[in-house]
Amino acid sequence: MTTNEEPVMGNKQLIKYLIISILIGGFVLVTAILPAEYNIDPLGTGKLFGFSRLYQDAAEEEIGMQNAPLKFKKLTIEESGSGPDVPVPEKVNEQAPVEQYTKREDNNITVVIPAGKGIEYKFKMLKYGSTKYEWYTDGSILYSDMHGELLLATPPEDEFFESYAEAYSNNMTGTLIAPFEGILKISFPISCL
Amino acid sequence: MNIKKIVTPLIFLLLCLISVTAYAHGVDDETKSFLQGNKGVAFGPFLYIGAKHMITGYDHLLFLVGVIFFLYRPKEIILYVSFFTIGHSVTLLLGVMTDIQLNIFLIDAIIALSIVYKGFDNLGGFKKFFGKQPNTKAAVLIFGLFHGFGLATKLQEFNFDREGLFTNLLGFNLGVEVGQFLALGLVLLILSIWRRYSSYTKFANLTNMLLMAAGFLLIGFQLTGYFTT
Numbered sequence: 410m411t412t413n414e415e416p417v418m419g420n421k422q423l424i425k426y427l428i429i430s431i432l433i434g435g436f437v438l439v440t441a442i443l444p445a446e447y448n449i450d451p452l453g454t455g456k457l458f459g460f461s462r463l464y465q466d467a468a469e470e471e472i473g474m475q476n477a478p479l480k481f482k483k484l485t486i487e488e489s490g491s492g493p494d495v496p497v498p499e500k501v502n503e504q505a506p507v508e509q510y511t512k513r514e515d516n517n518i519t520v521v522i523p524a525g526k527g528i529e530y531k532f533k534m535l536k537y538g539s540t541k542y543e544w545y546t547d548g549s550i551l552y553s554d555m556h557g558e559l560l561l562a563t564p565p566e567d568e569f570f571e572s573y574a575e576a577y578s579n580n581m582t583g584t585l586i587a588p589f590e591g592i593l594k595i596s597f598p599i600s601c602l
Numbered sequence: 603m604n605i606k607k608i609v610t611p612l613i614f615l616l617l618c619l620i621s622v623t624a625y626a627h628g629v630d631d632e633t634k635s636f637l638q639g640n641k642g643v644a645f646g647p648f649l650y651i652g653a654k655h656m657i658t659g660y661d662h663l664l665f666l667v668g669v670i671f672f673l674y675r676p677k678e679i680i681l682y683v684s685f686f687t688i689g690h691s692v693t694l695l696l697g698v699m700t701d702i703q704l705n706i707f708l709i710d711a712i713i714a715l716s717i718v719y720k721g722f723d724n725l726g727g728f729k730k731f732f733g734k735q736p737n738t739k740a741a742v743l744i745f746g747l748f749h750g751f752g753l754a755t756k757l758q759e760f761n762f763d764r765e766g767l768f769t770n771l772l773g774f775n776l777g778v779e780v781g782q783f784l785a786l787g788l789v790l791l792i793l794s795i796w797r798r799y800s801s802y803t804k805f806a807n808l809t810n811m812l813l814m815a816a817g818f819l820l821i822g823f824q825l826t827g828y829f830t831t
Contacts, residue, residue, distance in 0.1 A: 418807065423730050426811045427722070433811075434818030442823050447830055525760060 481552075481577045489572040490556070498569055500559050501589045505536040522551065527598040533560070534587040543582040544595065550579045551597045559591040634760065643766030645773040652777020655753070657785050661713045661820060662749055666782070667789055668720030668813050669742055671806070674797075682742050683786065689746020690753060691775055697754025698771050706759065707828035709752045714824055716745035717817030724810040753778065 418426075444455020448464040455461035510533075522528045534540060534557075544553075556572040558564075573585055587593060633651050640647070656662060669686065673679045696702070719741070722728065728735045757774065796802045 418726065418730075420730060423725060423727055426725060426807065427727070427814070430718075430721070430811045430814035431818050433815035435822065437815075438819050438822040438826075442819065443826060446823065447826055449826065449830070525762065 484575050484577075489575055491568065491570045495567045495569050498559055498561065500561070501569075503536060503590065506590075509535055509538045522597050527596065529594045529596040531592050531594045534591065534593050536588070536590045537586055539584060539586045540593065541582075541584045542595070543580075545580040548579060550577050552577050553581065553595060553597050555581075555585070555593070555595045557587060557589070557591050557593045559589060637757075637760040637762045641763045641765060643769045645769055648770040648773035649777035649780070652774035652779075653781035653784070654777075655756070656778045656781025659781075661710065661717065661752075662782070663785050663789065664717045664813060664816055665713070665720055665745065665749070666786060667793075668717060668724060668810070670786070670790065670793070671724055671810065671813075679790070682739065683782075685739055685742045686746040686749070687779060687782070689743045689748075690750030690778070693747045693750030694753045694757075694775055694778070695771060697751050698757055699768065701758070702751070702754065703758050704751055704755050705828065706752070706755050707824045707831075709748065709755055711821050711824035711828070712748045713745075713752050714817050714820030716748065717820065718814050719745070719817075721810040721812075721814035721817060724813070725807060 440452060440454040441458075441460050443449040443451070445460040445463040448455075448461060450456060450461055455464075518530075520528055520530060532540070553574075553576060554572055555574045556570050558568060558570045561568075571588070574581065574583070585593065633654070636647060637651070666683070666686065669682050670679050673682060723735065723738065723741070726735075753774075757771075793802075
């Protein structure tokens, strides 16, 4: 910048200004910001002026949030399944097989659902096959949609699927009898919390 | 009447500071839940978030106050602000598209350093100490790059849906410019009113020193965050 109005100052004054600015910045940081933001209170000023309470209040607020009434987007029947416009494939009406898959016991897995990400747990079922299931989270409430799709070689763009249970929960259990052969998915799409 | 001449602009400045400190920097809860729940293209909301982030982003604004403090001609102001805009847009787009995520505390500390730098530069410190002032346009551009990385990193913390990412990102970027334009307009208005009083030059050194103090304060704040979390 090439204006003549820039102040001219001597070396000494410049150093003085530099030191004062560090002192002011450091003073406010140590006396107010650190106690309020990080609960670090080396001089006791956070306690003296009550800045530290801001930190504690913030911490309490987070716990309080968990007890607050939960607000979720209402689930409606219109959004359940693939909708009336999607044709139901013929395969749905196939005869059920005489023999089902062999029964499996103690089939437990743990999946990590990253924050802001969704995940699907899938298993293959034959028509009228039965699955007893249970799932629970470490506490947080997730949006889950248990739905089934046909196993088609060339699935159309608007694929037919049925939702058997959509809910906000941290725990669900039940038995499902598959109405057609395909893939049963217990999916946890991005939470709407 | 001399007191009035000094007090009026000071009150203006104070009002400006109060309105800025009323918000906390970063992204508020509502925005956060929107970002995490959003799917697909949402140009409007992202534009709004970008503008809001800039208007409440005191670190970006303090740097710009430093940049335009000694600029009088509109042409010069536009030129310098354009360099800043190019700088932060490049790294914002590049950072999010290529998934570059730097440590938010360190990048914010560098942004705070840019405020210290500008205050020191305005005091004529570089000329005095090193006999040479670094190219001011280049400096604005380079620090603009860091400001952009800060924006990119903050936005990426939310792991939002990557569908329609580029459109959303353009919305956010445009919002940043809108917010910058609005905030800068207010700052320019206040500065140009203040410039008519002799207190402007009288307090120029003090103002830039306070700018440096704010910069040092923010550096300490961010570095503490880096080492404690």
